[in-house]
Amino acid sequence: MENLSDQEKADMLDNCRKATLLIEKQHTEGITPIEKSELEYHLDICEMCNTFMDQSAVINQMVKKLSHPGKNESKLAEEFKEQLQKQIDAKLNQSSNE
Amino acid sequence: MKGWEKFDRRSSEKTWLTAILKNKIFDAYRKKSNNLQKQTISINGSDTDEFFEESGHWKEGRYPESFGIEGVALENKELDGILKSCMKKLPPLWKSVFTLKHIDDESSENICVQLELTSSNFWVISHRAKVSLRDCLQKNWI
Numbered sequence: 001m002e003n004l005s006d007q008e009k010a011d012m013l014d015n016c017r018k019a020t021l022l023i024e025k026q027h028t029e030g031i032t033p034i035e036k037s038e039l040e041y042h043l044d045i046c047e048m049c050n051t052f053m054d055q056s057a058v059i060n061q062m063v064k065k066l067s068h069p070g071k072n073e074s075k076l077a078e079e080f081k082e083q084l085q086k087q088i089d090a091k092l093n094q095s096s097n098e
Numbered sequence: 099m100k101g102w103e104k105f106d107r108r109s110s111e112k113t114w115l116t117a118i119l120k121n122k123i124f125d126a127y128r129k130k131s132n133n134l135q136k137q138t139i140s141i142n143g144s145d146t147d148e149f150f151e152e153s154g155h156w157k158e159g160r161y162p163e164s165f166g167i168e169g170v171a172l173e174n175k176e177l178d179g180i181l182k183s184c185m186k187k188l189p190p191l192w193k194s195v196f197t198l199k200h201i202d203d204e205s206s207e208n209i210c211v212q213l214e215l216t217s218s219n220f221w222v223i224s225h226r227a228k229v230s231l232r233d234c235l236q237k238n239w240i
Contacts, residue, residue: 015154017147021225028199028206028224051162055232058171060200062181065172067201 002037012042019049023056123202124212127194149229162232165239177239184234192227199224 004012012018019042025031031039043050101118149160156162171177185193194213198204204212210220 014151016156017150017154020229021221024225024228025221048156048162051164052232054168055162055165055235056228058168059181059228059231059235061172062178063185063200066178066182 002033004034004037004041008034008038009041012038013045015042016046016049016052019043019046020052020056023049023053027056027060127198128213130190130194149233160233163236163240165236177235180235180238181231184231184238187234188227188230192223192230195220195223196227196231 019039022031022035022039025035026039043053147157149157151157165171165177167174167177185196188196191213195209195215198209198213199206206217206220206224209215210217215223
């Protein structure tokens with residue numbers, strides 16, 4: 001863990017806005033070692049941002065789950081599928097004959 | 099099928115079709131988000147910040163509280179329903195960014211290019227979308 005200067009610590013003391021932004025960044029891109037230290041320093045003293053972090057992870061998982069619904073959803077009309085399949089078959093035959 | 103003749107077969111058919119679909123999806127998101135870019139500029143100012151004090155601390159009345167079911171939230175249909183309606187309430191551009199990032203697993207660079215966002219604006223929006231969603235869940239759950 002990087003050592004933070006007194007100024008950097010003071011800047012993070014009450015900065016829930018920055019802490020929650022870093023939480024969001026950490027999930028997607030990763031954050032720099034300094035940012036990691038800033039976040040850890042803040043999370044050590046802020047109960048609310050710990051709650052936020054847990055819930056943010058839960059939301060990410062829930063959204064993932066919602067986006068993979070069960071079967072029986074969005075089916076193409078049979079007629080359209082048959083027609084498309086014929087078109088694809090025709091093109092495939094054509095290209096394999098080349 | 100029209101573009102098939104121009105497709106030079108350097109990549110597989112699957113890659114070709116996936117690329118077409120991806121472009122279609124981005125077109126749809128871009129359409130939805132158009133003319134709403136201006137909306138994001140005001141959220142940069144701390145004076146209009148709905149959730150945080152100027153110091154950066156949570157505003158009173160916006161403090162995150164435990165839902166009490168974090169461990170089993172994934173099994174909870176009711177919470178799913180609340181999350182869905184909360185997502186619908188997001189401004190269109192935020193929703194596009196959030197959906198592309200969390201559901202379509204697009205890279206942030208790609209989202210920035212496609213939706214014509216700067217990297218810092220992208221992060222402001224991602225952050226705001228998450229803070230708003232969480233707040234909405236708390237309000238409707240507890």
